[in-house]
Amino acid sequence: MPRFLGLRGNSLHIAAILGVLMPGILTIGYNASLLGGVLTLKNFEEQFPEINIAAADNKPHASTVQGLVVASYTIGGFFGTLSCIWLGDIFGRRRTIMAGAVVQVIGVVLMASAGSLAQLIISRVILGSGTGVLLATIPLWQSEISPANKRGAHVGMKGIFSGFGCALALFLDFGMSFTQGSIAWRFPFAFVVLLSIAVLVFIYVLPESPRWLVREGRLSEASEVLAALEDICVNDQAVKAKIKDVQTSLDLFEEKSLGQIFHMGPQRTFHRAIIAALAMLFLQLTGSTVITFYTTAIFENNLSLGNSTSTVLAAVYQLVGPIGGAFCVFKIDGLGRRVLLLGSAIGNVVCLALVAGLGTQTDNPLAMRGAVFFIFLFHFSYIIGFGAIPYLYAAEIAPLHLRTTINSFSISISWAVSILLTAVTLIAFNSMGQTYFVIFAGCNAMMIPVIYYLFPETAGRSLEEMDKIFALWRGAFDAVKVARHLQHGQSIDLSLENELDPKFKCLEFQLPRNLQHKSPPVSSINTPLQIPHLQSMSSKNQVKETRLHMEQRGFLMELEATIEALGKHRLDATQLKELNVNLCRMTVDQTSELEPRFFAPRPNLPQPRYEILDEACEVADPEQCFTDPYSRAYAIHIEWNTYVFHDVEFLDSAPWRSMHAGRDFPHFKAVIYNDLEADNETCFRGDLLISLRLMLGQLTKIRLVHHNIAPVLMVSLMGKHARLLESYSDSSSKSFVMRSSDLYEFSDQTSISKALKTLAEYFLGDPAGKTV
Structure with missing residues (x-):
C-alpha cells in the first residue's frame, strides 16, 4: 500500500480532516450530548431508578446521583487529558490518538451493556478517558500538520463537527424514544463505536506530526512528511528551512519536564501556559457546557415546554453549531482569533442576560419563545469564537518542546471545571432557576478585557514564530503589542x-x-559557503x-x-x-x-x-x-x-x-x-x-x-x-x-x-x- 494512501498536498490535508478530525470530533460532540436525551426515557429510568428524579422520594439525593453519573464522563475526560502530558511526547500524536480510540471502544461496549449503576458510571469514566485523549491530541495533531495560512480553518472545523455530533446524538435519542425496551438507549450508546473505529483506521495510514518527528531526531521521516504535506520534493529548500526552524525552536530549551511549564525563562513558558489555560477555562465559563449537557432538561423544566418539543428543540439547537462553525472556518484566518473570541464573548453576555430575564416570566408564552430564541442565538455566538478556537489557541501559543504538556494541562483544567459545573448545575437550577445564567453572563463580560489585553494574535503565524513574539516580551501586556507590530514570517533564529x-x-x-x-x-x-576557497564562480552564467x-x-x-x-x-x-x-x-x-x-x-x-x-x-x-x-x-x-x-x-x-x-x-x-x-x-x-x-x-x-x-x-x-x-x-x-x-x-x-x-x-x- 502506498504511503499515506498515495495522497499529497491538499488531498492529504482533506483526508486528515475527513478521516480523523471529523469522526474524532463527532465522537466528542456525540458523547457530550448523548446522556441528556436518554435520562428521561422510561426504560432507562426503570433500569437505573437511583437517578429517576421524578419518582424519587429524596429528590436532592437523586439529583446528586444523576449529576455524578453525568459528571463521571468529565472525570474520565480529565484524567484522559492529563495522561497526554506524558503519552503525547512518548508515543507521538498518531499512537496516542490510536490509544484514545481503543479506550473509547472499550467504554462504549461497557456502557451499552450496562446493567447496574456502578457499571454505567465506570463505563462513562472509561469513555470519557478515551474522549479526553482524542480532544487533547487530535486538534494538536491537526494544527501541527496544517499550513500556517489554513491552520485556523482546519482546526476551526471542530465547531462544525462537534455540532453535528451533538445533533446526531439527540436526533438518534429522539428517534429511538419511540421504541420499546432497552434498545431505546443501548443502541444510541453503541452507535458511536463506528466513529471510534473510523478514527483508528485512518490515523494508522496518515502521517505523524513532523514537529514530533524532529523532536525525536527522526529527520528523514519528518522531511518526507513535510514534503508530502506541501506536495514538494523532499530535498526542496522549503523542507530544509522548516526542519531548521523546528530544530531552532527546540534548541531554545534543554529541560522537557512537566515542572518546566511553571518556569518563566527567556521564552516566557509560564506566561504562555497561563494564557493557554485561560483560553480553555473561558470555554467552560461561557456556560455552553451546562446547556449542552442539560439542553432537554432546560427546555422542559425551566422553560415549561413539553417533553417531545424539548427533545426536538435540543437536537435543532445543536444544528446551530455547524452554522456558527462554518462562519468560524471562513473568518478565523481573516479576522483572526482575537476578533472572533471578543465578538463571541460580547454576544454571549447579551444572549445569556436576556435568557435570564425572559426565562423568569414562565406564564408569558412570548417571553418563553424569546428565551428559546436567545438560547439558540447564544449557541451561534459561542461557536463562532469559543467552539474551536481555544483548542487551536492552546496549541499555537505553546513552545514546541512543551506543546503537548501545555495543551494537555490547559484542556485538563477545562475538564476539571466541567466536572464542577455538571455536578452543581442541577442543584443550581433547582435553587436559582433561570437566574443561574446571570453568573455565566458575568463570566463572559470578565473575559473581554482579559482577551483584549493579554491574548496575542496567532493568525497567519508559524508555530515557531510565536517563540519570537514571546522572546520580545517584557511585560504582561507586551505580547499583544509585539504580535501587532512584528512582521509575519520572522521566526526566531538562534543558529548565529x-x-x-x-x-x-x-x-x-x-x-x-x-x-x-x-x-x-x-x-x-x-551555513558554510558552498563556494570553493579560491575557485572562480560558475562559468555557465558567463560571468568571470x-x-x-x-x-x-x-x-x-x-x-x-x-x-x-x-x-x-x-x-x-x-x-x-x-x-x-x-x-x-x-x-x-x-x-x-x-x-x-x-x-x-x-x-x-x-x-x-x-x-x-x-x-x-x-x-x-x-x-x-x-x-x-x-x-x-x-x-x-x-x-x-x-x-x-x-x-x-x-x-x-x-x-x-x-x-x-x-x-x-x-x-x-x-x-x-x-x-x-x-x-x-x-x-x-x-x-x-x-x-x-x-x-x-x-x-x-x-x-x-x-x-x-x-x-x-x-x-x-x-x-x-x-x-x-x-x-x-x-x-x-x-x-x-x-x-x-x-x-x-x-x-x-x-x-x-x-x-x-x-x-x-x-x-x-x-x-x-x-x-x-
Whole structure:
C-alpha cells in the first residue's frame, strides 16, 4: 500500500480532516450530548431508578446521583487529558490518538451493556478517558500538520463537527424514544463505536506530526512528511528551512519536564501556559457546557415546554453549531482569533442576560419563545469564537518542546471545571432557576478585557514564530503589542547565537525595506559557503570573477575561520591588528572626514514620539529588574522598530522608491542587539563574524561579481547604550576595516531621542561610496 494512501498536498490535508478530525470530533460532540436525551426515557429510568428524579422520594439525593453519573464522563475526560502530558511526547500524536480510540471502544461496549449503576458510571469514566485523549491530541495533531495560512480553518472545523455530533446524538435519542425496551438507549450508546473505529483506521495510514518527528531526531521521516504535506520534493529548500526552524525552536530549551511549564525563562513558558489555560477555562465559563449537557432538561423544566418539543428543540439547537462553525472556518484566518473570541464573548453576555430575564416570566408564552430564541442565538455566538478556537489557541501559543504538556494541562483544567459545573448545575437550577445564567453572563463580560489585553494574535503565524513574539516580551501586556507590530514570517533564529559566542546573542537581522530584495536571506549566513576557497564562480552564467574579487573572498573566508576559532569575545585594537583588522573611530558629523564612508544619512526625519521615548526611558532605567538578561535589549529593539517602521514612513516618498529600484547595490544594513557592556576601545567577536558573513553572502552573488567591496552597516542596540558600526574590506591592503561610532547612552529622553533619530538616519539613508 502506498504511503499515506498515495495522497499529497491538499488531498492529504482533506483526508486528515475527513478521516480523523471529523469522526474524532463527532465522537466528542456525540458523547457530550448523548446522556441528556436518554435520562428521561422510561426504560432507562426503570433500569437505573437511583437517578429517576421524578419518582424519587429524596429528590436532592437523586439529583446528586444523576449529576455524578453525568459528571463521571468529565472525570474520565480529565484524567484522559492529563495522561497526554506524558503519552503525547512518548508515543507521538498518531499512537496516542490510536490509544484514545481503543479506550473509547472499550467504554462504549461497557456502557451499552450496562446493567447496574456502578457499571454505567465506570463505563462513562472509561469513555470519557478515551474522549479526553482524542480532544487533547487530535486538534494538536491537526494544527501541527496544517499550513500556517489554513491552520485556523482546519482546526476551526471542530465547531462544525462537534455540532453535528451533538445533533446526531439527540436526533438518534429522539428517534429511538419511540421504541420499546432497552434498545431505546443501548443502541444510541453503541452507535458511536463506528466513529471510534473510523478514527483508528485512518490515523494508522496518515502521517505523524513532523514537529514530533524532529523532536525525536527522526529527520528523514519528518522531511518526507513535510514534503508530502506541501506536495514538494523532499530535498526542496522549503523542507530544509522548516526542519531548521523546528530544530531552532527546540534548541531554545534543554529541560522537557512537566515542572518546566511553571518556569518563566527567556521564552516566557509560564506566561504562555497561563494564557493557554485561560483560553480553555473561558470555554467552560461561557456556560455552553451546562446547556449542552442539560439542553432537554432546560427546555422542559425551566422553560415549561413539553417533553417531545424539548427533545426536538435540543437536537435543532445543536444544528446551530455547524452554522456558527462554518462562519468560524471562513473568518478565523481573516479576522483572526482575537476578533472572533471578543465578538463571541460580547454576544454571549447579551444572549445569556436576556435568557435570564425572559426565562423568569414562565406564564408569558412570548417571553418563553424569546428565551428559546436567545438560547439558540447564544449557541451561534459561542461557536463562532469559543467552539474551536481555544483548542487551536492552546496549541499555537505553546513552545514546541512543551506543546503537548501545555495543551494537555490547559484542556485538563477545562475538564476539571466541567466536572464542577455538571455536578452543581442541577442543584443550581433547582435553587436559582433561570437566574443561574446571570453568573455565566458575568463570566463572559470578565473575559473581554482579559482577551483584549493579554491574548496575542496567532493568525497567519508559524508555530515557531510565536517563540519570537514571546522572546520580545517584557511585560504582561507586551505580547499583544509585539504580535501587532512584528512582521509575519520572522521566526526566531538562534543558529548565529550558537556559532558566535556564549556571551554574544544576535537574534535578528532587521533589514530596511529598500534593501530587502537586494540582501541575502538570513539563512545564507548561517551555513558554510558552498563556494570553493579560491575557485572562480560558475562559468555557465558567463560571468568571470576577477582575481581581485577572488582574493577578497579568500581573505574574508580565512579571516572568518580565524575569528570563529578565537576563545575571546572582546577584542581591542592591538589584538585586532594582529588579525589584519583595523578598528577605527567613526563620527556621524557630516562635516568630518570620519563620517561613514559607504552610507549617507537620510535627512529630515521626525523626532521620536513621546510615547516611544517614555517607554525607552522606562526600559533604560537602571532600577528596572529584568529576569531575562536580554529583556532590556529586546525592549529597546521594540521601540526602535516602532519608530523606524511605523513612524518614519519612508516608502511613501516617490524619489525614495525610484532611487533604490535597482538590484546592483552590494550594501547591506542590519540591526543587531545584545545586552553586553560595550566601550569605545574594543569590539565584539560577534560583531566581526556577523559583518564577515554578511559580506561573504553579498560577494558570492553573481549579479554583484563586479563589486570588490560589500560594505555592511549595523545598528548595534544594547541594554544601556547603542552604536553604529560600518565594516568593509580594504582591497588595496587586504585588510578588514570596522569603524565604530561613540556610544549613545540611554540615560534620559533627550539622549534616547538623539540616539534613535541619528541611528535611524543612517539605517534609512542611501548607499554611497565606490564599491567597484
